[in-house]
Amino acid sequence: MKIGVLTGGGDAPGLNAAIRAVVIRGIEKGYEIVGIRDGWKGLLSPPQIFELKRKDVEDIYKEGGTILGSSRTNPFAIEGGSEQIIKNLEKLEINALIAMGGEDTLGVAAKLYEKGARIVGVPKTIDRDLNFTDYTLGFDTATQTATNAIERLHSTAKSHHRIIVVELMGRQAGWITLMAGLAGGAHAVLIPEVPLDLDGLCERLVERKKQGKSYAIIAVSEGVKVDVLEKVEKDAFGHINLSELKTGERIAKLIQKKTGIETRAVVLGHIQRSGAPTSTDRIWGTRLGAAAIDFVDEGRFGKMAAVKGEEITPVDLKKATEGTKTVNAELYELARSFFG
Numbered sequence: 001m002k003i004g005v006l007t008g009g010g011d012a013p014g015l016n017a018a019i020r021a022v023v024i025r026g027i028e029k030g031y032e033i034v035g036i037r038d039g040w041k042g043l044l045s046p047p048q049i050f051e052l053k054r055k056d057v058e059d060i061y062k063e064g065g066t067i068l069g070s071s072r073t074n075p076f077a078i079e080g081g082s083e084q085i086i087k088n089l090e091k092l093e094i095n096a097l098i099a100m101g102g103e104d105t106l107g108v109a110a111k112l113y114e115k116g117a118r119i120v121g122v123p124k125t126i127d128r129d130l131n132f133t134d135y136t137l138g139f140d141t142a143t144q145t146a147t148n149a150i151e152r153l154h155s156t157a158k159s160h161h162r163i164i165v166v167e168l169m170g171r172q173a174g175w176i177t178l179m180a181g182l183a184g185g186a187h188a189v190l191i192p193e194v195p196l197d198l199d200g201l202c203e204r205l206v207e208r209k210k211q212g213k214s215y216a217i218i219a220v221s222e223g224v225k226v227d228v229l230e231k232v233e234k235d236a237f238g239h240i241n242l243s244e245l246k247t248g249e250r251i252a253k254l255i256q257k258k259t260g261i262e263t264r265a266v267v268l269g270h271i272q273r274s275g276a277p278t279s280t281d282r283i284w285g286t287r288l289g290a291a292a293i294d295f296v297d298e299g300r301f302g303k304m305a306a307v308k309g310e311e312i313t314p315v316d317l318k319k320a321t322e323g324t325k326t327v328n329a330e331l332y333e334l335a336r337s338f339f340g
Contacts (some may be wrong), residue, residue, distance in 0.1 A: 002032045004035065004049065007066040008039030008073070008105030012025035012124045012138025014281030015036055015100060016067055018061040021056045021289025022098055022160045029297060039101070040108055041073035043085045060281050060330060064141075064275045074104065076111060079270050086115055096296045097287075102136070103321050106304060110317035113302040118134060118144070120295045121260065121304035121317050122288045129173035132315045133306035137288065140280040142177045142272040150184030150217055150270050157215040159340045163255055163263040167248025169272050170221035173326045176272065188249070189339060190220040193326045202258040204340070208263060218255070222247050226254075231314045287312060308333060318323040 007015050019035070026033045037048035045076045075081030089097065096118045099109040099290065102125030109119045123133045123283055126142035146168050156240050164187070168177045176192025181189035187208070188201055204214055224247055252265035284307065291305040292314040303314035 001027060001030075001095045001296075002034060002093055003096045003293070004034050004036050004043075004092075004097060005052075005066045005068070005091070005098045006036035006039055006042060007124070008099065008101040008108070008272055009070060009071075009125070010102075011065045011070050012126050012136075012281075013064045013141035013275065013277030014064070014137035014285035015124060016057075016063045017277065017282045018100055018122055018124075018289035018292075020057040020061050021286045022293055023052045024054055025290045025293040027054055029293065031127060031293070031296075034092075035068045035334070036097075038069040038071040039073055039105065039320070040075050040085065041071040042069075044073070044075065044078070044081060045084060049092060050292060061286065061318070062276055064273075069135065072104065075108060082112060082115060084337045085112060086117060089117060096120070096301070098122060098296070100137070102127070102130060103324065106130070108153050108316055110321055112300070113317060118222050118296075119317070120292045120301060121305055121320070123306065123320070125312075126176065127170055127173050127242045129171075129324045129326065130147055130320055131200060131323055132320050133304070133310065135284055135307040137281055138273060138277075139175065141275070141278045143176050143183070143274050144278055145275070146180035146219075146268060147183040148178055148270075150180055150186055150264070153217055153266065154185065156215055156295040161214040161262070163216045163218060163252070163259075163261050163327030165218045165220055165252040165255065165263060165265045166265045166286075167220055167222055167265060167269075168281075169268075170178050171223040172324045174221040174223075175327060177219045177221040178332065178335055180326055182338060186219040187216040187339055188218045189335065190329055190333070192221050192223040192225070192250060192328075192331060195237045196224055196251075198254055198258070201304045202255060205255065205259050205261065206336040208340070209259075218251070220251055221280075224251070226250050236316045283304055285303070
């Protein structure tokens, strides 16, 4: 049996550990493993595939990014794209496919499965916003990176008596912002799940200054809605380009205008998804990659390898990609009691 593996969407630490596990466990079971370059783009014409041997992956577990490359290609947004992928899988004699990605990549996988493709999914997104899984690859590394940044910014904010707004990734879910803000000692956290109360925030910041606290760190998700903008660029999945929103910068300007306190913005950006994975992402990458091969071996197609506590269990791809896993109100309220 020939098994293909691809990574789609934004890269995430832990992907290479998962790829390594797919290759090593797959070869142990007697399968031929082929890598597909640049996500779904690599299965369109001309297809871009190459054989993966154990020697090719033995040391990649500690590297960030993905050796397969990635893209945000949506074959269902291309005329005849999905049909072309089905035909290429048959032509290349790829008997099963392992797709590693988030809502968009696995959403495509779910639709292709309905068209007859034999697919297994691995949850990957630093945003941790996939449903029916307790963990997604890349989240721990991204949160640790964001925590370190927030922690470091305390010293410069305090030295200059400034408010610093730290913009973190999170389109619809504020998991990174909430967890990093809590771990890094942010004085307020703004996430997409909670409507922005800028006046209330500014009142708290002014009161904080009156109490002799001369600085503050505000962690904000890039997906927080500030106000209505003119039409902005969208990707193949219909998502707006969040970098154009300049969420952190706009909030910083509004805070300074309302409070009179010098306020700066720091955008962490792609640093959050870059660099070596933490041990947590290496371990879950290894476990999820191995589980994906086991799912193929057991004929569990149309499933995602979901994390439930310490176990890995199959969940329907379609079910996992319907809706977004967002921060619940109870957790936010608990965390908010530590801000101020």
